[in-house]
Amino acid sequence: MSGSIIPIKTTLVKLAYVTPTIRRLDAGGGNPFRHGHTNACTQIDGVSVASLAKEFGSPLFVFSEATLRRKYREAHRAFARHYPDVQFAWSYKTNYLNAICNAFHQEGAIAEVVSDFEYEKARHNGIPGRDIIFNGPYKSRESLMRAIDEKAMIQVDNLDELLTLTDIAKQRSIVVPIALRIHINTHTHEVWSKFGFSGDNGEAEQILRRLTTLDCLRLRGLHCHVGTFILDPVAYRIAASRLVELAVTAQAMNLGPIEYLNLGGGFASKARLHGQYLPPDQVTPSIDSYAEAICSTIQTLWPTSQKLPRLYLETGRALIDEAGWLISTVVAVKTRPIQGATTLPIAMAAYGKGGQDLTQSRSAHGKGLSHSLSAYGKNIHTQRGALTHNAIVIDAGVHLLYTATWYQPTILPAKATADPLSATTVYGCLCMNIDVVREEAPLPSLTTGDQIVMHPVGAYNVTQAMQFIQYRPAVVMIDEAGCPRIIRRKEDLRYVQEMEEMPAHLAKPN
Numbered sequence: 001m002s003g004s005i006i007p008i009k010t011t012l013v014k015l016a017y018v019t020p021t022i023r024r025l026d027a028g029g030g031n032p033f034r035h036g037h038t039n040a041c042t043q044i045d046g047v048s049v050a051s052l053a054k055e056f057g058s059p060l061f062v063f064s065e066a067t068l069r070r071k072y073r074e075a076h077r078a079f080a081r082h083y084p085d086v087q088f089a090w091s092y093k094t095n096y097l098n099a100i101c102n103a104f105h106q107e108g109a110i111a112e113v114v115s116d117f118e119y120e121k122a123r124h125n126g127i128p129g130r131d132i133i134f135n136g137p138y139k140s141r142e143s144l145m146r147a148i149d150e151k152a153m154i155q156v157d158n159l160d161e162l163l164t165l166t167d168i169a170k171q172r173s174i175v176v177p178i179a180l181r182i183h184i185n186t187h188t189h190e191v192w193s194k195f196g197f198s199g200d201n202g203e204a205e206q207i208l209r210r211l212t213t214l215d216c217l218r219l220r221g222l223h224c225h226v227g228t229f230i231l232d233p234v235a236y237r238i239a240a241s242r243l244v245e246l247a248v249t250a251q252a253m254n255l256g257p258i259e260y261l262n263l264g265g266g267f268a269s270k271a272r273l274h275g276q277y278l279p280p281d282q283v284t285p286s287i288d289s290y291a292e293a294i295c296s297t298i299q300t301l302w303p304t305s306q307k308l309p310r311l312y313l314e315t316g317r318a319l320i321d322e323a324g325w326l327i328s329t330v331v332a333v334k335t336r337p338i339q340g341a342t343t344l345p346i347a348m349a350a351y352g353k354g355g356q357d358l359t360q361s362r363s364a365h366g367k368g369l370s371h372s373l374s375a376y377g378k379n380i381h382t383q384r385g386a387l388t389h390n391a392i393v394i395d396a397g398v399h400l401l402y403t404a405t406w407y408q409p410t411i412l413p414a415k416a417t418a419d420p421l422s423a424t425t426v427y428g429c430l431c432m433n434i435d436v437v438r439e440e441a442p443l444p445s446l447t448t449g450d451q452i453v454m455h456p457v458g459a460y461n462v463t464q465a466m467q468f469i470q471y472r473p474a475v476v477m478i479d480e481a482g483c484p485r486i487i488r489r490k491e492d493l494r495y496v497q498e499m500e501e502m503p504a505h506l507a508k509p510n
C-alpha cells in the first residue's frame with residue numbers, strides 16, 4: 001500500500017440526544033396480515049351497535065343477559081362438580097343495577113353486600129335477611145341491629161364491630177351468630193390487610209380466644225376474600241387451607257360449629273391488565289382451576305369426622321365483566337406527540353435532510369398520520385419515523401370507565417374496515433389531562449361520528465361511574481330473546497340537582 005494519505009472532508013454535526021425508548025408494536029399498519037382484517041364489533045347479541053346508539057344515545061352501557069347467565073351457570077357448575085354444598089352470593093358492588101342483581105338472584109345467587117346502602121338494596125330486591133352476607137369495614141349500629149333481626153350473615157371486620165355486636169346482644173339478651181373475616185398472606189400478591197383479622201400473626205387466634213369468653217356471640221363461619229383479579233389459583237389453596245386450620249382451632253376451643261367457609265371472590269375476568277403482554281385467553285385461569293384449588297383443599301383437610309361446611313363464594317367480576325360493553329362516539333380526531341420523541345420543530349432543525357423521510361412511513365402508520373403530515377408539509381424528517389400518532393376524543397371517559405386505571409379495554413370500531421391499524425390514543429371527554437381511556441389502541445383511521453365499542457367493562461364501572469361534568473348514560477340489557485331493554489335511564493339536570501337545596505338568600509330574584 002502506498003503511504004499517501006487521502007484527506008477526507010468531514011463536517012461534524014452535533015445531533016440532539018434523543019432518549020432511547022422501547023415501544024411495543026401493536027399497531028398492525030406495517031403488517032400485511034393485518035390489512036383488511038380489522039376486527040369490528042358491529043353487533044352485541046345480534047343487535048347492531050349503530051341501532052343501539054341511535055335508539056338509546058351515546059355513550060351507552062350494554063349488558064348481555066345471555067352472557068351473564070351463561071357465566072353464572074358455568075361458574076356454579078364448576079364448583080358444584082367439585083363440592084357437595086356450594087352457594088354463590090352476588091357481590092352487589094360489582095354491579096348493583098337491580099336488573100343485573102335480579103338476573104343473578106333468579107339463577108340462584110343470594111346477596112353479598114358491603115354497606116348499609118347495599119343491604120337496603122338487597123332487601124328492596126326481595127332478598128330475605130337470611131340470604132344476605134353482610135361484609136364491609138363499616139356497618140352502622142342501626143344496620144347491624146336490622147341484620148340481626150333479619151338473621152343476615154354478619155361477617156365481622158374489626159374489633160370495634162365485634163364490640164358493638166356484643167353490646168347489642170347483651171342489651172337484648174340474645175345470642176348473635178357471626179362469622180369472622182380473615183386476611184391471609186398467600187404470597188401471590190399484596191395482602192389485603194385492610195379487611196378483617198390477620199390469619200398470619202396470631203390475631204385470628206386471639207379473637208377466637210376472646211369469643212370463648214363471650215356467650216352472647218356464636219361463631220358460625222369464617223371468611224376470606226384474598227383480593228381481586230387473582231391470577232394464581234394457588235392463592236385460594238393457601239387461603240382455604242388456613243381457613244380450615246382456623247376452623248379446626250375454633251372447634252377445638254368449643255366455638256362453632258363452623259357451618260360455613262366463605263372464600264370470597266376475586267377470580268379474574270378476561271380483562272387485560274396494563275403491562276400484561278399475553279392475551280387474556282392465555283392468562284386468565286379457568287373458573288375450574290379456582291374451583292379445584294378451593295374445593296380439593298377443603299375436602300382434603302376438613303376433619304373426616306365432621307360434616308363438610310357449606311362453601312360460599314362471592315365472585316363478582318368473573319361473572320359480569322364480559323357481559324358488559326360501552327358504546328361511544330368519536331367527537332374529535334387529533335394527533336398526539338409520542339412520549340420521549342423530539343418535538344417536531346427541533347427534529348426538523350436537527351435532522352435536516354439526512355433523516356428518514358416521514359412520508360415513507362406514512363402508510364405504515366395509517367391514514368391518520370397524513371393529517372399531521374399535510375399540516376407540516378411533506379418533507380418532515382425524524383430519526384424515529386413518527387413524532388405523533390393518532391388520537392381520538394370520544395364522548396365517554398374515565399368517569400365511566402374507572403377500571404381503565406388498571407385494565408386496557410379492547411376497543412373496536414363499530415364498522416368493519418379494511419384500513420390498516422395504527423396506535424391510537426383514546427382520550428375521554430373530560431376536561432382533565434388524565435382522562436385517557438387507552439394510551440395506544442390499535443385502531444383504523446376514524447372520523448367524527450364513528451362509533452367504537454369497549455369490552456369487557458361490565459364489572460365495577462357502572463357502580464363507580466360518576467357525573468363529573470357529564471350526565472351518566474343509559475344502561476341497556478339485551479334480554480335472552482335479543483330485545484334491548486333499558487335498565488337505567490340517562491341522567492338529566494333535574495335528576496342530578498334533585499337533592500340540592502337553595503338557601504333563600506341565594507335564590508335567583510324573581
Ligand SMILES: Cc1ncc(COP(=O)(O)O)c(C=O)c1O
Binds near residue numbers: 227228265314315
Ligand atoms: C368481600 C368481597 N367479596 C367479593 C368481592 C368481589 O370480588 P371480585 O369482583 O374480584 O370477584 C369483593 C370485591 O373486592 C369483596 O370485597
